[in-house]
Amino acid sequence: MSKLIVESGWVVVTVKEFNSYVPKNFGCLVMKGKYAIPYPLDTTPQLINLIENFSGVTDPTIGTILSLVTKKESLTLWHLLQLVSSENRFLVFDKLDEFVPAPNGVTKEGIQGLNKDMLSNWRLEIELKMD
Known part of the structure; x- marks a missing residue:
């Protein structure tokens, strides 16, 4: 288990064919067989703990995560x-x-179906809005 902290540029972490995009001033937990979910380094400790321990589809903490996130965690939500x-x-x-x-062109239905082009377009929009 390692914690990745990005000080400049971007790092892409691939686990189980899932790419995690980790930009400057973000971190994530990197562990064999576990998805690396990036978060801003100034995220609250409670939210960091929930994100680092998120176990996937059946994780019951998603409601708590959604109640704690702010705009700065938009890439985490993505x-x-x-x-x-x-x-x-x-x-x-x-x-x-x-x-x-x-x-434009990104729909709820498309995201529900995990349309790769729509996901990519939304990620690019998030990157443009990052401080």
């Missing part, structure tokens, strides 16, 4: 969109859409 159950994907979509509205 990653979670792809890791939650289809039922919870709507909730994550709505929260992310509050912070960074889905760009």
Whole structure:
């Protein structure tokens, strides 16, 4: 188990064919067989703990995570969109859409189906809005 902290540029961490995009001033836990979900380094300790221990589709903490995230965790939410159950994907979509509205051509239905082009377009929009 290692903690990745990015001080400049971007790092892509691939686990189980899932790419995690970790930009400057973000970190993530890197552990064999576990998804690396990036978060801003100034995220609250409680939220960091929930993100680092997030176990995927059946993780019951998604509601708590959604209640604690702020706009600065938009990229974290984008990653979670792809890791939650289809039922919870709507909730994550709505929260992310509050912070960074889905760009033209990105639909709730497309994200529900994990459309790669739509996910990529939304990630690019999030990157443009990052401080």
